[in-house]
């Protein structure tokens with residue numbers, strides 16, 4: 001399927017995940033209305049909009065945390081259905097929640113393997129949950145994941161999460177999402193609570209995700225970050241698409257205007 | 272030069288604190304302090320002040336150590352079980368009452384002619400059911416464990432009184448009695464200790480070797496050897512001391528075996544990892560697909576199991592079952608105190624069952640030492656309260672300093 005972004009007239013890479021016509025109601029409140037969205041492998045798609053525009057809702061629909069009232073999902077052109085978090089993760093769609101949800105009492109390696117600990121061979125007479133964990137394998141895996149994302153400031157995968165900085169935690173949460181066979185990684189305001197240096201670290205990790213051919217969805221309110229890291233920008237307003245910009249062809253001002261006022265008549269996505 | 276040496280020592284200490292052994296240091300320190308006080312300082316004080324004619328080394332005598340271990344065994348069994356629910360961030364107030372019901376049932380069963388072995392299996396099963404029933408209420412109905420197990424405490428106390436209308440029953444069954452009476456011959460006890468030590472040595476060094484060959488970061492050599500030596504010292508000297516009086520009792524071997532098994536389950540399996548995960552961050556555990564409700568139920572079932580074992584131990588050691596020794600006495604608070612003094616966090620996610628054993632020894636030593644020095648029951652209560660408060664304060668403070676960022 002071709003991108004329907006006519007605003008800039010550029011060709012963009014073939015989309016990996018496409019959703020069309022998503023509706024989502026919370027009681028009387030229409031959080032998403034006929035929303036379209038797409039993201040390609042090897043690109044960072046920013047998702048922007050004012051508070052309450054429906055960004056988090058759209059992301060949760062994609063992750064199966066909410067089920068849409070209407071809408072179609074396509075993965076590599078094939079129609080799929082996402083009704084539960086398990087559906088989404090089976091399709092390789094992973095979300096990094098705003099609250100991260102790491103276990104502070106466990107070390108980094110344990111957090112990265114949580115719920116799917118590698119176990120030693122030769123204990124097949126026991127059910128999985130009673131077999132001995134292969135700690136060394138778990139550590140090797142963690143080391144690889146950390147290396148792939150180049151989280152340089154982390155000294156050891158054996159340090160407890162309680163001792164890590166906010167940026168390191170964010171990186172661990174991302175590494176956990178990526179660690180499971182994933183093609184789409186979605187980040188909801190990953191730098192909201194971070195300082196300058198830590199934000200930079202997280203943005204580096206996001207770029208690494210793109211370089212490793214993931215499709216990255218990135219929600220943020222920070223225009224500077226968005227323009228540093230994204231390839232395209234989808235703007236939502238009142239639960240509807242305004243437009244999709246190619247980052248190198250637009251300016252923060254233009255995006256902010258689209259967010260707050262919608263577009264003028266000459267654009268396709270306008271209301 | 273003095274200060275340089277000191278810094279090095281502190282560095283080593285902090286390295287050690289991060290190891291598994293490090294979690295034992297506070298409670299080992301408390302134990303050493305108590306033993307030093309009752310075993311050395313008090314007798315010396317009595318000698319100098321002329322209260323005693325000669326040095327009274329009763330407390331640290333092999334005979335007293337033997338009794339101390341046996342006295343602490345019932346507390347330890349319950350504390351080990353309670354530790355598992357504490358790891359989840361829950362509490363179980365009914366463990367002692369469960370132990371009481373199990374012990375009473377055991378007494379009644381063997382009196383009715385049921386073979387001791389079968390009777391033990393039956394009460395273990397009953398204990399597991401009693402625990403799991405409370406777990407179901409906590410996990411599926413959503414009642415806080417404090418309330419469920421408080422109700423359990425009352426209900427099971429009543430149940431024990433129903434089973435034992437007189438409040439007392441002698442247990443003469445040879446099988447039940449043999450658990451506390453059978454002694455491992457000196458030489459075999461020593462061989463067992465050496466074997467366990469060799470096993471520890473082997474697995475520790477093998478792990479270090481495997482880390483090296485996989486290119487993983489190595490444990491500090493100093494801490495590895497320190498742990499091996501400390502482990503060997505503790506195990507072998509414990510057996511030698513017991514041998515010096517009688518021998519290693521089967522009851523202690525069983526207690527250690529159950530604890531080792533639970534330690535393996537909680538620290539080395541995906542199931543155990545999920546207990547720690549739920550205790551650390553239940554939402555995180557839920558998102559990675561862990562079955563939180565089943566985990567909760569199973570943890571309470573484990574408390575029931577250990578309570579039943581504590582009940583059997585008690586019946587075996589005393590040769591009788593009485594209401595005050597279990598449900599109606601101070602056993603519950605001693606067991607919870609032991610788990611917490613051992614270093615298991617009341618907030619969940621931190622601790623180990625071995626710590627509970629050490630905590631039980633602290634509680635047992637306190638009671639024993641105060642008894643020997645002729646302190647009143649009132650003194651005992653107040654000192655125990657103070658120690659418990661201290662342990663919980665340390666827990667709360669360390670939680671703040673680690674969690675705060």
Ligand SMILES: Nc1ncnc2c1ncn2[C@@H]1O[C@H](COP(=O)(O)OP(=O)(O)OP(=O)(O)O)[C@@H](O)[C@H]1O
Pocket residue numbers: 026029031049050051052053054055056057058
């Ligand atoms: N679980 C829910 N129940 C009811 N209403 C909801 C729920 N989740 C979101 N909403 C509503 O849907 C709308 C869109 O919310 P959403 O969280 O998607 O916005 P957002 O774009 O992520 O905003 P922000 O930038 O503030 O995070 C809001 O009006 C919000 O109040």
Ligand SMILES: [Mg+2]
Pocket residue numbers: 055056057188
């Ligand atoms: Mg949001």
